[in-house]
Amino acid sequence: xxxxxxxxxxxxxxxxxxxxxxxxxxxxxxxxxxxxxxxxxxxxxxxxxxxxxxxxxxxxxxxxxxxxxxxxxxxxxxxxxxxxxxxxxxxxxxxxxxxxxxxxxxxxxxxxxxxxxxxxxxxxxxxxxxxxxxxxxxxxxxxxxxxxxxxxxxxxxxxxxxxxxxxxxxxxxxxxxxxxxxxxxxxxxxxxxxxxxxxxxxxxxxxxxxxxxxxxxxxxxxxxxxxxxxxxxxxxxxxxxxxxxxxxxxxxxxxxxxxxxxxxxxxxxxxxxxxxxxxxxxxxxxxxxxxxxxxxxxxxxxxxxxxxxxxxxxxxxxxxxxxxxxxxxxxxxxxxxxxxxxxxxxxxxxxxxxxxxxxxxxxxxxxxxxxxxxxxxxxxxxxxxxxxxxxxxxxxxxxxxxxxxxxxxxxxxxxxxxxxxxxxxxxxxxxxxxxxxxxxxxxxxxxxxxxxxxxxxxxxxxxxxxxxxxxxxxxxxxxxxxx
Numbered sequence: 515x516x517x518x519x520x521x522x523x524x525x526x527x528x529x530x531x532x533x534x535x536x537x538x539x540x541x542x543x544x545x546x547x548x549x550x551x552x553x554x555x556x557x558x559x560x561x562x563x564x565x566x567x568x569x570x571x572x573x574x575x576x577x578x579x580x581x582x583x584x585x586x587x588x589x590x591x592x593x594x595x596x597x598x599x600x601x602x603x604x605x606x607x608x609x610x611x612x613x614x615x616x617x618x619x620x621x622x623x624x625x626x627x628x629x630x631x632x633x634x635x636x637x638x639x640x641x642x643x644x645x646x647x648x649x650x651x652x653x654x655x656x657x658x659x660x661x662x663x664x665x666x667x668x669x670x671x672x673x674x675x676x677x678x679x680x681x682x683x684x685x686x687x688x689x690x691x692x693x694x695x696x697x698x699x700x701x702x703x704x705x706x707x708x709x710x711x712x713x714x715x716x717x718x719x720x721x722x723x724x725x726x727x728x729x730x731x732x733x734x735x736x737x738x739x740x741x742x743x744x745x746x747x748x749x750x751x752x753x754x755x756x757x758x759x760x761x762x763x764x765x766x767x768x769x770x771x772x773x774x775x776x777x778x779x780x781x782x783x784x785x786x787x788x789x790x791x792x793x794x795x796x797x798x799x800x801x802x803x804x805x806x807x808x809x810x811x812x813x814x815x816x817x818x819x820x821x822x823x824x825x826x827x828x829x830x831x832x833x834x835x836x837x838x839x840x841x842x843x844x845x846x847x848x849x850x851x852x853x854x855x856x857x858x859x860x861x862x863x864x865x866x867x868x869x870x871x872x873x874x875x876x877x878x879x880x881x882x883x884x885x886x887x888x889x890x891x892x893x894x895x896x897x898x899x900x901x902x903x904x905x906x907x908x909x910x911x912x913x914x915x916x917x918x919x920x921x922x923x924x925x926x927x928x929x930x931x932x933x934x935x936x937x938x939x940x941x942x943x944x945x946x947x948x949x950x951x952x953x954x955x956x957x958x959x960x961x962x963x964x965x966x967x968x969x970x971x972x973x974x975x976x977x978x979x980x981x982x983x984x985x986x987x988x989x990x991x992x993x994x995x996x997x
């Protein structure tokens with residue numbers, strides 16, 4: 515695995531570890547926040563319970579006292595009782611008048627100056643405006659956190675006569691220790707999680723990048739002139755399967771393009787050779803023919819036998835020259851491909867015209883429509899049909915009951931032409947090379963016919979296919995577009 519700032523492996527690794535660390539920090543933060551909220555709720559709940567219990571004791575004192583239940587008599591009523599209440603509830607108690615002045619306290623030294631012996635007006639206003647006539651103030655005193663509760667003390671007729679203050683100390687020592695113990699355990703769990711995340715991130719990044727690296731290696735080994743091995747998608751991760759399929763598809767297209775390029779190069783080489791051969795053969799043919807004809811006209815020995823011999827000689831020589839001319843023309847015609855003339859042609863009538871010279875009991879032409887039109891070159895279509903029918907004749911010449919069938923049919927967009935026979939057939943190896951220039955299985959001929967046919971058909975954006983079985987017969991199927 516390659517590590518670096520721009521490598522996919524390092525990015526996956528760092529992202530996974532960062533995700534675990536961020537999650538750990540968030541969990542720790544939420545835990546601390548939750549702890550503080552629960553601690554605050556706990557203290558408020560304890561303070562409320564103490565306040566209710568102390569209010570119950572105060573009401574009991576009111577029921578047993580002989581003093582009038584008025585503000586001025588509060589110090590007398592609670593002169594001794596306030597210490598009993600403090601002892602029972604273990605809570606400091608302060609009682610103020612309705613203006614906020616201290617009347618009596620269970621801890622006389624709690625306030626050190628006159629300012630601390632008064633309830634601030636803002637607190638009195640909050641108490642008056644509260645719906646439940648209760649106000650809780652948070653404050654710190656000598657590094658200790660307090661919750662100070664303020665409520666009204668009322669007479670039996672629910673008339674406020676004083677303000678009860680309970681300064682409650684928030685003792686979080688036990689909960690802080692529990693929190694520390696919890697974080698010790700949590701840190702151990704986090705450590706194991708981070709170690710697991712490191713291992714998981716390492717193997718995960720390696721797994722993800724394995725297929726990508728393999729594709730990169732395969733692409734670097736791709737050769738234009740060789741068959742390239744395709745990648746398997748069976749063990750690849752789901753997200754990489756489209757990339758692998760695209761690579762495999764590109765390899766198939768590359769192989770097909772390579773074959774077409776090789777075939778095109780071979781055909782071009784044969785065209786060049788054909789031009790050269792045609793040029794070299796044609797140059798001496800014309801003067802040879804003229805010389806022999808002149809010799810035949812001017813040479814006369816008066817001997818009939820000699821004259822006949824000379825005539826036979828000249829005819830034989832001329833026949834050989836014509837044969838060479840035919841060879842040169844065949845090469846020349848192949849070299850001229852794909853020159854063509856496109857015209858809107860009646861395919862049916864043109865094929866029937868081309869087949870007229872092959873009439874016989876074993877030869878049949880079938881069409882599903884009387885007139886089928888498509889764009890093609892008339893001369894080249896006749897050449898294609900003639901070539902295929904001649905091949906069929908040669909394949910069936912030793913058959914006891916031969917037949918050759920030419921069929922023409924059409925769809926909305928394409929024309930289909932098939933030439934079938936029951937001849938000797940073509941084996942699979944030969945089928946692979948049947949359209950190559952200069953390939954032939956005949957003892958005579960130059961192997962240019964089917965290559966020429968294929969070029970003609972493909973130049974008109976069509977295709978030609980071969981179906982054949984040995985000793986069963988052969989069918990050539992041509993499809994061309996109508997437009």
